[in-house]
Amino acid sequence: MDAPDFDELQWMVQQEEEWIEHHEDEFSRDMHDSLGFEAEPSEPEFPHSAAGVVKVLPELQYNAGEKRPLSTEQELDPCKKVRTSDGVSFHDSVNNETLGKDPFSPKESEWSPTSPLEEISETSVNVDSKLPVRRLAAIKGNFMPITSPSGDRVYADVKEIEKTSDRLQSIHGAGRNSKRGTGLLCEPFEVLLEQVEQNLLMQTSTSGDCQDVSENTMTESSAHEALWVEKYAPKSFTELLSDEQTNREVLRWLKQWDKCVFGEKRTCTSVDVLTALKRHPPMFQNRGIGGREGHNNSKAGWMDIKSNSSVDSNGGIRISEDRPEERILLLCGPPGLGKTTLAHVAAKHCGYRVVEINASDDRVATTLKAKILDAVQMKSVMGDLRPNCVVIDEIDGALGGSDGKSAIDALLKIAYAGTKEHALQENENDSAFVKKTSKKKTSSDSALSRPVICICNDPYAPALRQLRQMAKVHVFTQPSVNRVVTRLKYICNSEGYKISARALTVLADHTECDIRSCLNTLQFLNKRKESLNTLDVASQVVGRKDMTRSAFDVWGEILQKRKPKQGRFSGSSAYTFGNCGQQSKELIHLHDLLANHGDFELTNSGIYDNLIHVRYQDSSLQKTVQCLELLGDSEIMDHYALRHQNFILNVYQPAIVLTIRNLVAQPEKPFMEWPKTLQRFKVDYSAKQDILKSWMMKMQPATYRNFRADCLISDLISPLLSILAPQRLRPVASQLLSQHEKEELNDLVDTMIAYGLNYKMPKNGAESFSEASGPVLEPPIIKLIQFKDYQMEHRYFSSTIRQVLSHEVDLEIIRRESVARSSRAAASTASELKRHSVAEMQEVDVPPHVKPEDVMEAAVTSAPGVTDASTHKSIKATTAARPITKPASKPTVDPFAHFRRVSSCNNGKGNVDKDARTKNALAQRDARPIFFKFNEGFTNAIRRPVLVRDLI
Numbered sequence: 001m002d003a004p005d006f007d008e009l010q011w012m013v014q015q016e017e018e019w020i021e022h023h024e025d026e027f028s029r030d031m032h033d034s035l036g037f038e039a040e041p042s043e044p045e046f047p048h049s050a051a052g053v054v055k056v057l058p059e060l061q062y063n064a065g066e067k068r069p070l071s072t073e074q075e076l077d078p079c080k081k082v083r084t085s086d087g088v089s090f091h092d093s094v095n096n097e098t099l100g101k102d103p104f105s106p107k108e109s110e111w112s113p114t115s116p117l118e119e120i121s122e123t124s125v126n127v128d129s130k131l132p133v134r135r136l137a138a139i140k141g142n143f144m145p146i147t148s149p150s151g152d153r154v155y156a157d158v159k160e161i162e163k164t165s166d167r168l169q170s171i172h173g174a175g176r177n178s179k180r181g182t183g184l185l186c187e188p189f190e191v192l193l194e195q196v197e198q199n200l201l202m203q204t205s206t207s208g209d210c211q212d213v214s215e216n217t218m219t220e221s222s223a224h225e226a227l228w229v230e231k232y233a234p235k236s237f238t239e240l241l242s243d244e245q246t247n248r249e250v251l252r253w254l255k256q257w258d259k260c261v262f263g264e265k266r267t268c269t270s271v272d273v274l275t276a277l278k279r280h281p282p283m284f285q286n287r288g289i290g291g292r293e294g295h296n297n298s299k300a301g302w303m304d305i306k307s308n309s310s311v312d313s314n315g316g317i318r319i320s321e322d323r324p325e326e327r328i329l330l331l332c333g334p335p336g337l338g339k340t341t342l343a344h345v346a347a348k349h350c351g352y353r354v355v356e357i358n359a360s361d362d363r364v365a366t367t368l369k370a371k372i373l374d375a376v377q378m379k380s381v382m383g384d385l386r387p388n389c390v391v392i393d394e395i396d397g398a399l400g401g402s403d404g405k406s407a408i409d410a411l412l413k414i415a416y417a418g419t420k421e422h423a424l425q426e427n428e429n430d431s432a433f434v435k436k437t438s439k440k441k442t443s444s445d446s447a448l449s450r451p452v453i454c455i456c457n458d459p460y461a462p463a464l465r466q467l468r469q470m471a472k473v474h475v476f477t478q479p480s481v482n483r484v485v486t487r488l489k490y491i492c493n494s495e496g497y498k499i500s501a502r503a504l505t506v507l508a509d510h511t512e513c514d515i516r517s518c519l520n521t522l523q524f525l526n527k528r529k530e531s532l533n534t535l536d537v538a539s540q541v542v543g544r545k546d547m548t549r550s551a552f553d554v555w556g557e558i559l560q561k562r563k564p565k566q567g568r569f570s571g572s573s574a575y576t577f578g579n580c581g582q583q584s585k586e587l588i589h590l591h592d593l594l595a596n597h598g599d600f601e602l603t604n605s606g607i608y609d610n611l612i613h614v615r616y617q618d619s620s621l622q623k624t625v626q627c628l629e630l631l632g633d634s635e636i637m638d639h640y641a642l643r644h645q646n647f648i649l650n651v652y653q654p655a656i657v658l659t660i661r662n663l664v665a666q667p668e669k670p671f672m673e674w675p676k677t678l679q680r681f682k683v684d685y686s687a688k689q690d691i692l693k694s695w696m697m698k699m700q701p702a703t704y705r706n707f708r709a710d711c712l713i714s715d716l717i718s719p720l721l722s723i724l725a726p727q728r729l730r731p732v733a734s735q736l737l738s739q740h741e742k743e744e745l746n747d748l749v750d751t752m753i754a755y756g757l758n759y760k761m762p763k764n765g766a767e768s769f770s771e772a773s774g775p776v777l778e779p780p781i782i783k784l785i786q787f788k789d790y791q792m793e794h795r796y797f798s799s800t801i802r803q804v805l806s807h808e809v810d811l812e813i814i815r816r817e818s819v820a821r822s823s824r825a826a827a828s829t830a831s832e833l834k835r836h837s838v839a840e841m842q843e844v845d846v847p848p849h850v851k852p853e854d855v856m857e858a859a860v861t862s863a864p865g866v867t868d869a870s871t872h873k874s875i876k877a878t879t880a881a882r883p884i885t886k887p888a889s890k891p892t893v894d895p896f897a898h899f900r901r902v903s904s905c906n907n908g909k910g911n912v913d914k915d916a917r918t919k920n921a922l923a924q925r926d927a928r929p930i931f932f933k934f935n936e937g938f939t940n941a942i943r944r945p946v947l948v949r950d951l952i
């Protein structure tokens with residue numbers, strides 16, 4: 001037979017399609033029959049048996065070209081279908097009896113004629129064309145070649161086969177309820193496959209011997225369920241969602257490495273890309289749904305590239321350096337916008353092999369540094385020989401190392417080694433380190449020779465401060481909803497998932513154009529054969545992501561009243577509360593925003609600090625007062641919630657902020673700055689807490705026990721400062737003071753000691769107490785009642801009196817310590833003597849009217865170690881300097897004279913003891929140290945000589 005010419009072929013195809021349309025049902029039934037039963041060999045006219053062994057879908061397995069085509073399952077199945085003149089019946093081959101008719105099989109009289117093409121096939125190759133097969137493949141459509149054992153080839157229309165198999169599936173589903181299945185298998189093939197998989201998994205978990213098998217099964221199933229985000233990951237620039245300007249900038253930066261990496265100066269391939277774009281216009285990009293927006297963008301993009309760069313005669317962009325000035329590229333932006341994807345696509349386009357490092361996984365500086373160095377310096381010698389391009393994802397997750405240097409420092413050191421910046425940075429950081437390393441040049445000191453792209457979400461993360469200054473930063477903006485929807489639509493169409501553009505718009509809006517969330521949601525719904533309910537998007541668990549916005553965004557939304565814009569609140573909130581007005585939608589949107597942000601302390605402090613920049617009408621300051629009260633309430637609630645772990649109270653916080661917004665928000669954009677007041681307040685607060693604590697530690701317990709810490713501040717400090725500066729004290733030396741003044745000075749000294757205060761020279765010398773410099777009150781309790789822009793008015797002593805007072809307080813403290821020490825020594829001696837005296841007293845005849853306690857006291861007082869000579873001498877010496885009238889000392893009476901006489905009369909042993917005691921007392925006196933304090937620079941107009949002899 002001659003080969004048909006083109007026209008003939010087309011005609012045949014047309015005929016074929018028409019025929020298929022008319023006889024779709026017959027096809028399905030025929031297919032069903034071909035799967036379901038064995039044709040009687042004796043039957044001559046059975047034109048529609050399958051040809052070749054075709055595996056179209058797992059459950060579609062049939063034989064053709066053989067007259068005994070049965071599978072093992074069919075042979076195992078004793079219940080077979082037999083075609084008769086009035087249809088198809090089930091036949092029990094064991095008992096050789098007919099069980100009943102197959103309701104789905106056509107009667108022989110209803111069998112349709114074959115298509116013209118099939119007739120050709122039939123006559124020429126003797127193939128039973130039960131399937132929609134052709135002798136020749138048609139020009140359009142997807143055909144599968146099938147070769148029979150005899151070597152004949154036919155083409156099966158895959159679309160038709162799938163249609164038929166779908167119909168068969170439904171028929172099987174309906175028939176499964178009957179007692180016996182209508183197919184060869186009692187269960188559908190997928191069910192059996194699942195059972196086998198489960199069995200295999202169970203066996204693996206119990207024995208572990210079938211590891212290979214299970215791995216294979218897992219791989220198969222995971223391949224079957226490839227994620228759409230991976231399947232449809234952009235491979236070229238035309239599929240990216242990021243804006244063209246950013247794409248071009250990234251590409252241009254990468255091209256600047258060409259000379260360094262490839263050793264040649266190449267022209268920028270962004271031109272190539274754009275040429276490619278022109279040649280093959282992207283399926284979705286720049287068109288949008290309306291087809292207008294993208295066009296404009298693209299035009300603007302062309303303008304930009306020409307205006308921003310110098311273009312040579314070849315249309316390429318000249319690159320002056322062998323590598324870009326900014327050695328690192330930093331891509332920032334919200335998650336799921338395609339930052340990593342852009343880095344991969346651009347690097348591959350420029351001929352690099354991408355080496356991706358996740359800084360969150362290798363947070364430690366040393367590990368990250370080693371990885372970066374490996375990626376930058378190593379070169380593969382086998383396989384992929386392309387140079388590396390390092391992509392460091394989640395760079396904001398990098399941590400500091402044990403040596404105090406962060407991973408970012410290490411990265412910058414690698415990137416800017418040998419440059420001016422590097423030297424500067426090194427000088428700043430550690431000059432000693434530079435000296436050390438300059439002698440011994442490490443490998444990391446050689447200049448960076450491969451591009452490094454860093455990716456992060458928040459460009460303002462504190463860890464990135466240095467990197468931000470030195471890298472080329474590109475901030476990703478959210479793509480337009482239309483572009484995302486077009487891409488989603490394309491993917492859904494490719495997957496055969498029917499979904500309306502409106503639903504996709506809602507989804508894109510809800511996820512803030514996060515393509516990852518959108519695709520995962522759609523795949524999930526597709527898998528469950530569910531459609532996306534536009535009204536329930538907000539309540540969908542899937543598709544949600546971390547929707548938190550930056551603090552600046554939140555403050556902006558609160559303090560600025562935006563004009564209602566169509567579609568602004570078309571997202572989740574709008575659909576959840578479909579019918580409410582624009583204002584309510586805005587409120588709901590703001591409520592969600594605040595609740596998602598969560599950090600109410602930061603929100604409130606930002607509002608507090610920036611409120612001053614908002615120009616709202618408030619002549620009587622009522623609104624301001626109201627706002628401040630609301631902020632106060634919010635803070636109280638926040639503190640309460642934190643203290644009692646009762647976070648349910650936080651649900652009321654957004655309402656407070658929204659009330660403030662209603663009071664002050666204006667259409668103009670206010671100047672916004674990061675709040676510093678709260679931080680300053682916290683620092684001040686902790687400093688004041690320290691002062692208070694140190695004051696309380698120095699205070700005498702007898703004084704301290706009368707006050708609570710808060711009372712000290714609120715009730716005591718202010719009056720105490722007035723008490724500490726009496727009016728009548730003249731600024732003269734203590735010797736020149738009148739008796740009354742001296743008493744007042746003594747009282748003041750006592751008060752200061754009681755409250756643990758004294759005047760001390762400031763440590764740095766710069767601090768001044770008031771206008772005059774000199775000693776300052778220590779602890780500086782005045783700071784506890786000093787506030788910004790508010791000074792408490794108190795009387796201050798002149799510097800001279802403060803010096804005198806300081807001296808007096810020091811002396812008095814020494815005096816009291818001395819007395820205390822003497823009394824302690826006396827007490828210890830007394831306790832020692834007590835034992836001796838008791839022993840002696842046992843030998844003494846004590847009169848019955850004398851109490852034992854009196855005896856004891858007398859023994860202690862009469863002991864030579866505690867006589868006036870030893871104790872009072874030192875007191876006398878120290879008090880000599882103090883111009884205070886001493887209270888008259890009582891005459892000492894020796895009540896033990898009688899006992900002593902008696903005891904001395906007893907025997908000569910008493911003299912020996914007395915000598916020993918005197919010696920002991922003298923030794924104690926000599927062992928006592930002398931304390932004195934020397935104040936450098938202290939001058940007093942009138943001096944008085946004090947002999948050391950007097951002090952001993």
Ligand SMILES: Nc1ncnc2c1ncn2[C@@H]1O[C@H](COP(=O)(O)OP(=O)(O)OP(=O)(O)O)[C@@H](O)[C@H]1O
Nearest residue numbers: 229232233239240241335336337338339340341516
């Ligand atoms: N245009 C696109 N079409 C289809 N899938 C895309 C597209 N752009 C990105 N994706 C897919 O979305 C996922 C997220 O992309 P990518 O990792 O680049 O985002 P990202 O901005 O780096 O997010 P993250 O900050 O969370 O790392 C990837 O799996 C990617 O394959």
